[in-house]
Amino acid sequence: MLDGQLRIAPVVVALFALLISGAAEAGGFHKGDAPAWAEDLPIPAEIPAQRKQSPDGIYFLLSDDQIAWQGADKLSYSRTVTKVIERAGLERAAAISSDFAPEFEDLTLVRLNVIRDGKIIAWRDKLKEDIFRRETRLESGIIDGTLTVFLQLPDLKVGDAVDVIWLHRSAPVIKGAGQAVYEYLDYRVPVAETRVVVHWPNGVPLHVAALPSRIEHVATPETGGLRLEWRLLNAMPNKLEDNTPVENDPDAALRISAEADWTRFSSLLAEYYQADYPLPPEWLARLDALKSQPAEKAAITALRMVQDDIRYVSLSVGAGGIYARPPNEVITSGFGDCKDKALLYRVMLHHLGIDAAVALTDVDRGYALENELPQPSVFDHAIVQVKLKGKTYWADATGSYEGGDFTTGAQPDYGFALPLRVKGQAFLEPLPVTPERNSTFITETFRFTFIGVFLDVQAEYRHDAANWKRQEFAVKPAQEIGDGYFDYYRGHYRGLRMTQTITMQDDRDRNIFTTHEVYFMSRAALAEPDLLTDFRFGAEDFTSNLPGTLDGERKLPMAVGGAKNTRFITRVVNGPIEFNPPAPVHLHNPGFQFNFNGTATPGGNMELVWSFRRTGKTVPAKDVAAVIRDDKLAENNISWSWDLSRRTDDQ
Known part of the structure; x- marks a missing residue:
């Protein structure tokens, strides 16, 4: 989603924000059985060398992700088995949690077992969950509506293994965008076995980004599609060298997409972001007063209006994480996030007769975008591409205290961006920045x-x-x-x-x-x-x-x-x-x-x-x-x- 990507450790939870008091009121959380297509792997044996290198008193024995589709809905079966090897790991291993976005996701707890001395203690149906609305980025002005299901295991002991399975059902936020997968195979801790299985439907184009040769891969035909499996055994964390660029991250991540380029994705979003929207009379009057100025001066003045007059707040709940609020609403409320401000600025430039498009990028990993396959999860920020007198400029409407024009002002340094144009933009464009x-x-x-x-x-x-x-x-x-x-x-x-x-x-x-x-x-x-x-x-x-x-x-x-x-x-x-x-x-x-x-x-x-x-x-x-x-x-x-x-x- 735009305005930030969150990668959550499966056994870590920060308990702050709003307590929703029980599953019945959440609507999107359930307890239930695994789907028929999900396989139950045996728990791998401990590897002494890995155990010695495991931090925080916890040893990860298994990370198993299995993915399938039911119609347009994506089903993600995620199993984690951890073993408490030191007293320091008890609190962390006992805190069981998972996040979901209730606007378009359902979450099911399939299994919550403790394995002690070879015996299974089943806790799924014995424990009452708490559901929290935890706005972890509230201080940055971002409200995403994510809910966290939290359970606390009682009587956990050193030597116990915790076996947890969650099932996410996710409806597509962008209708028609096609299937896509993004799953990590490497982690910052030792893992005895990591596996990802994808059940890819027949008739859907398949594009898979290259992976290191150390990842085992098997493809097997099955009823209705293709079963794809990637496995990594006895994995130790990659050593990150100082100042490693994001685009050279050595960790293996599985990237699959139904799209070979960005044309379909960008055209689908462009239908929304290139549409015309009304503006309040007072803003139209301010823009009309700029029409007598040179186009570049008018474009910069309009940019400062958005930057200075609209404060930053992100209401990224559900589809609000992808689609901007209408400009009229943004102006009336006096606040907006990156996509709200970008769309508003694009509409203002259109009123001034200036060619512009909202463009998607990533604040921290923008330079790595050229390695990605098309899917919405790789973006977390929106800027604007402006075309004036045969030249291309880029503007960040969330900037503050900026000065100058397009030659002396700030050009966003995010590496690459995807302009959203009606005909569809096939490829990312670089954002040039000089010293x-x-x-x-x-x-x-x-x-x-x-x-x-x-x-x-x-x-x-x-x-x-x-x-x-x-x-x-x-x-x-x-x-x-x-x-x-x-x-x-x-x-x-x-x-x-x-x-x-x-x-x-x-x-x-x-x-x-x-x-x-x-x-x-x-x-x-x-x-x-x-x-x-x-x-x-x-x-x-x-x-x-x-x-x-x-x-x-x-x-x-x-x-x-x-x-x-x-x-x-x-x-x-x-x-x-x-x-x-x-x-x-x-x-x-x-x-x-x-x-x-x-x-x-x-x-x-x-x-x-x-x-x-x-x-x-x-x-x-x-x-x-x-x-x-x-x-x-x-x-x-x-x-x-x-x-x-x-x-x-x-x-």
Whole structure:
């Protein structure tokens, strides 16, 4: 569903929000038997090596998912067998829960057994369940209506195994979208046996994404279709290397779809998202006033209307997780989520005569979307594709405190998106982002006088950096922000004091945000021996997000971070010594560019200039060692100390 995907551990539950007090009132929860097509696997034997590596006092013996369709409804039979191996696992293993969306799902508890010393203790019909409405993302403004069925096992002991089976029946939210499956085969804990069985109907096209060769696979014809089985035995968790990109996640996930491309899916949703919708008279009047402006200016002003005037709240209950609320309703209520805002903005642009389409993406896993097969569960966010004068732009209507236009404002950095157009969009489109989209320019000036040292710091933030800084000053008092900067400088220069509260200027139209700080250190404070003889001039650590070391040969690519372009200048005026700057440094690799250059003139003047620019978002595995090596070189060339007590040109 849009506005967030949730992957729930089967034995973990957070009990907060609304208690619905009993199954009878929930309507979508039942206790019943397994369907005839479901197979009951024997419980695998323990594997000592896995048991030793199992965390939290629980060992997963079996994860078995079996999927079939009854008409358009999808039936998902999920069985988990866990064994309590330490006292630490009792609370977690005894808390039995599963989620369902009552608007289009039914949930049945098929089995709840405890196996102790080879004997089965059946608890399904003896325990009373509680049903909670747990809005786990309420603080983020998301209400999805998900219900959690919760049961607490009594008298659980170390050595017991818990055997639980749930059956979900899900009606399609998007009518006609076709069958699809997304199931994990790897987990972050050892599992003795993982299996997924899919009963695929005859006459439905079958497309399966590639899986690692370690996954066993069998396909067998059966009445009415094809039985597909994937099995993984004795699985240990994959080792995640630091900064592994989402698109290179080594965990195996089964992806099946009836669709070879996105045409059907996008056209079905486009019927809703490309339809025309009325707008309130007052908003139409505001839009009509924009028609005399250039199209780009009008489009940006309309975007700011949606961003600034409609607060973020997501009512993603049932079909509301896929389909936006009508724009009239969004405007009247004054709130909306990503799809509500995206549709509203698209309708406003249509009124202005500007071509636009709502587009689906994923906030955290957008760069992995090109690996996915068509199905709605891979998206959790909606943005807008705007076409102006032969150029394509992307806008996120949920943004806040953004400035600039389509060239200086924020371009969403989500990797890929699927525009919803009536004729159907077959393929995802990339969202281009350059390092200049996040630019910071900082200049420090140390001015030495007979009474002490004045430190003047001026910073200029452009594009995304300006948006982030603008938001920071909107939600925090300037004094708090200034105190944070002061703490940074005071950590290097003991005795420094702030002479005025940090000031800022915001040119939102050009999307340039500037700050100004002024500090002073008295001559007496400067004379402290450990400061005077070890006085630092340096920049920020540009690559602090990268791993510090490389353990063995890198197997996966490495993410180096999003767009970043920084220039840092330190100027020294009338210093007490003649300076000899360090030698220039120039580093260029698949991850970043780093340059340093220093100059000095007589009279104690020096200028140190650093520049940093990310040259790619990810680095191939073969180049990771070189990038980390350059990272260390850059780290060793971002600051130096001088002995200001020596009247020589030595450092």
